[in-house]
Amino acid sequence: MSRARIIALTCMLSCFFGEIASAETVYIVKSKRLQAYEAPAQHLAARLMPMKSVTLSLSTGDKELDRIAAAQPSLLVALGSRALDRLVRRFDKVPILYAMVLNPAAIVPAGRTNVAGIALEVPFEAVMTQLLMTRPSIRRLGVIYHPGTSRDRVEAARKQAGRLMLEIIDIRVNSSTEVVSRLDKAKDRIDALWMVPDAVAYTTASYRAVVERTWKHRIPFCAFSRAFVESGALLSIGPNNAAVGEQLALLTQRILQDGVPPEQLGQVPPIGTELVINQGVAKRIGMTIDPDVIDSADEVIE
Amino acid sequence: MLGRIGPIACALFVTALAAAQPATAQERWVYHHDPDHSSRNPGRFQAVLNAALRSIDPELAFKSFRRQLDLEEEIARVRPAYLIVGSAWLQSNRKRLDLRKILVPSLRGQSTFTRVLVTRTKTVDSKQLSGLSVAANSLENKSSFRHSFGGLGLKPGQLRVVRVTKDVDALMALALDQVDLALVRPESIQRIGRVNPNVSKGLRTLMTSPPISLAPLVSFGAQPAEQSQRLRRGLETLSTTPLGRRALRMLGVDAWKAAKEGTR
Numbered sequence: 425m426s427r428a429r430i431i432a433l434t435c436m437l438s439c440f441f442g443e444i445a446s447a448e449t450v451y452i453v454k455s456k457r458l459q460a461y462e463a464p465a466q467h468l469a470a471r472l473m474p475m476k477s478v479t480l481s482l483s484t485g486d487k488e489l490d491r492i493a494a495a496q497p498s499l500l501v502a503l504g505s506r507a508l509d510r511l512v513r514r515f516d517k518v519p520i521l522y523a524m525v526l527n528p529a530a531i532v533p534a535g536r537t538n539v540a541g542i543a544l545e546v547p548f549e550a551v552m553t554q555l556l557m558t559r560p561s562i563r564r565l566g567v568i569y570h571p572g573t574s575r576d577r578v579e580a581a582r583k584q585a586g587r588l589m590l591e592i593i594d595i596r597v598n599s600s601t602e603v604v605s606r607l608d609k610a611k612d613r614i615d616a617l618w619m620v621p622d623a624v625a626y627t628t629a630s631y632r633a634v635v636e637r638t639w640k641h642r643i644p645f646c647a648f649s650r651a652f653v654e655s656g657a658l659l660s661i662g663p664n665n666a667a668v669g670e671q672l673a674l675l676t677q678r679i680l681q682d683g684v685p686p687e688q689l690g691q692v693p694p695i696g697t698e699l700v701i702n703q704g705v706a707k708r709i710g711m712t713i714d715p716d717v718i719d720s721a722d723e724v725i726e
Numbered sequence: 727m728l729g730r731i732g733p734i735a736c737a738l739f740v741t742a743l744a745a746a747q748p749a750t751a752q753e754r755w756v757y758h759h760d761p762d763h764s765s766r767n768p769g770r771f772q773a774v775l776n777a778a779l780r781s782i783d784p785e786l787a788f789k790s791f792r793r794q795l796d797l798e799e800e801i802a803r804v805r806p807a808y809l810i811v812g813s814a815w816l817q818s819n820r821k822r823l824d825l826r827k828i829l830v831p832s833l834r835g836q837s838t839f840t841r842v843l844v845t846r847t848k849t850v851d852s853k854q855l856s857g858l859s860v861a862a863n864s865l866e867n868k869s870s871f872r873h874s875f876g877g878l879g880l881k882p883g884q885l886r887v888v889r890v891t892k893d894v895d896a897l898m899a900l901a902l903d904q905v906d907l908a909l910v911r912p913e914s915i916q917r918i919g920r921v922n923p924n925v926s927k928g929l930r931t932l933m934t935s936p937p938i939s940l941a942p943l944v945s946f947g948a949q950p951a952e953q954s955q956r957l958r959r960g961l962e963t964l965s966t967t968p969l970g971r972r973a974l975r976m977l978g979v980d981a982w983k984a985a986k987e988g989t990r
Contacts, residue, residue: 467889547898547902549898549901549902549922549924550894550895550898550902552922553894553898553918553921553922553925554894556921556922557894557917557918557921560920560921587922587923587924588921588922664890664891664895666889667888667889667890667891667895670887670888670889670890671888671904673886673888674859674886674888674905677886692904693902693904695861695888695890695895695898695899695902695904695905696888696889696890696895697890697891697892697894697895697898698891699892715975716917719975719976719978720892720893720894721767722767722891722892723767724767724770726770
């Protein structure tokens with residue numbers, strides 16, 4: 425073959441493979457059609473542009489997964505536990521990012537290197553910073569928990585609490601029936617109550633009782649989700665779904681454009697938070713919140 | 727292709743504007759769009775501002791838009807009498823739309839504010855920011871990006887922006903090593919640093935934005951002198967009532983004063 429033909433062939437092959445390499449596609453897979461998944465999916469797709477993305481919801485059966493596999497995606501994003509479970513079972517090489525997953529460690533097999541994601545829980549330091557902005561005088565933070573369920577979480581928080589000049593006051597319970605009596609005994613030793621996701625301590629009935637006690641004892645009650653603020657907690661600091669989408673875009677860029685392996689990213693904390701304040705509860709417990717904090721809240725329930 | 731969409735969209739917007747319906751005699755609209763101070767509780771914001779403006783003049787009606795696109799679509803459909811609009815959009819559109827300043831707001835005596843670009847990474851240099859990630863509660867679109875970063879010669883797309891809703895989120899993202907940079911108001915660093923010193927520890931300021939004007943009240947061309955005067959007087963004295971003070975706080979200001987005559 426002449427040199428000119430070799431050069432021409434090389435150029436053609438470069439153009440061909442270059443074209444394929446630039447056609448990266450990200451598949452955004454939602455566990456189901458749920459309003460909560462819309463904001464992260466939309467923000468992610470918008471931020472990824474001009475990179476191509478396809479958003480779909482899983483139904484029963486494998487037809488969506490077959491379609492995804494045939495498309496040879498560059499990266500997969502799982503929104504919700506079901507999506508992560510299905511993607512992890514099917515794809516062990518394609519990078520997978522997850523968000524809005526309750527317990528990813530229970531879904532992702534040990535040793536898998538193609539999975540990374542955003543934690544569901546806002547870091548303790550971020551929660552407490554915003555709680556202290558609403559009430560700078562808080563020093564003693566009560567925590568109701570079942571040791572078998574939440575000991576590790578509380579101990580991790582205790583290590584960080586000192587930096588914020590906070591003291592964690594343990595309110596340990598063996599069952600949800602002990603919650604009210606233990607809280608009543610601790611009421612004079614705490615300045616605020618921090619709710620942890622503990623399914624033993626908090627049932628529907630015990631949560632309701634805790635809310636009533638925090639009103640009666642005028643204790644600021646900090647929860648982790650908007651639903652609890654609607655039900656009587658003073659405020660909640662949870663992840664902001666739109667910001668989750670933006671953060672997923674950043675992680676996607678790190679993997680696809682910077683070449684960072686998913687296992688190096690691991691699980692990262694959510695960046696954006698949603699602060700919801702119940703103004704009615706604040707008035708009920710005699711608490712005045714700085715107007716600047718009220719105005720910066722993501723939602724104020726009257 | 728995306729770079730050509732902007733001018734085409736502008737041309738369509740201006741063309742549609744020529745066919746826009748003016749407000750009825752019974753209702754004169756005050757539109758609001760301020761990415762530098764977006765209310766995160768739009769329903770409440772709308773209700774309070776509507777009530778406050780109607781207490782000045784029952785013919786006034788208030789509507790706020792979070793997205794620039796929504797503002798422009800609505801202006802093309804129903805032209806407002808007045809706008810309270812962020813400086814980036816105002817600068818881009820004031821000549822074409824004949825927008826005239828009536829009142830300028832202030833906060834603690836200042837009619838402008840700044841943002842600072844901060845980092846905790848020792849190796850980050852203000853001359854080599856391209857490709858880095860920044861957490862910010864502004865930077866809604868290319869206009870606001872250029873407004874904040876134009877002075878550094880950075881173009882939209884050169885930074886990886888993660889939009890959050892509050893300065894505390896941007897600073898925490900930096901403190902937790904999730905982003906390289908944060909774009910925040912300097913007073914936020916002080917306020918948040920008082921409750922969590924870890925947030926402000928080790929921060930380096932790479933850049934201070936040029937002064938960004940608080941969103942002024944402008945009229946769409948010439949409006950009836952008597953009505954404009956009534957609105958002006960009402961806003962200048964808004965702080966004398968609880969409703970008015972609440973409205974001012976939600977706008978992110980604490981006073982209004984007359985703009986210089988003929989200012990655009």
